[in-house]
Amino acid sequence: MIDLLICYDVATSTEGGAKRLRRVAKACTAHGQRVQNSVFEVSVTDVQLLHLRQRLLEVMDADEDTIRIYRLRQPREKFVEAYGKDHYTDFSEPLIL
């Protein structure tokens, strides 16, 4: 699996922008999770990456928005620090309830 960070820059002050963000979020969270309002960590196969990239390019407004896709170092959790109110759950670890 390929670990990716997807950063989507969009003006959510417009109705169209908010709608595009919802669509991007839907496409990304199918393969991972939303770690910030417009930042997503996903794990995909090569084929899933092709489809996801195509979907993101369909949804975005290239004149208004920016998408940046970073290939993350693995294991991901070793290379990230998080501060503040955080919603991250590591679903690849066993859940202890």
Next chain:
Amino acid sequence: MIDLLICYDVATSTEGGAKRLRRVAKACTAHGQRVQNSVFEVSVTDVQLLHLRQRLLEVMDADEDTIRIYRLRQPREKFVEAYGKDHYTDFSEPLIL
């Protein structure tokens, strides 16, 4: 040098949030560049990282904001894809004018 991606999640709809984002941007762009409204790519030494992290933690409102710091794979440009309106300039490459 350590290549980092700094993602700052802040509600800029409040005056305080917009001000914090300006301060975070100032601290980050001292070591790199703003690639999206609240996403920064920076290159720092170990010592600079200590100071930058401390500055970010001072500026942020931990009850409202989120900061995520990713260590990027190097060479950075090999592991990032960018789409849409983009403001990135690779200052580590020779500038051809």
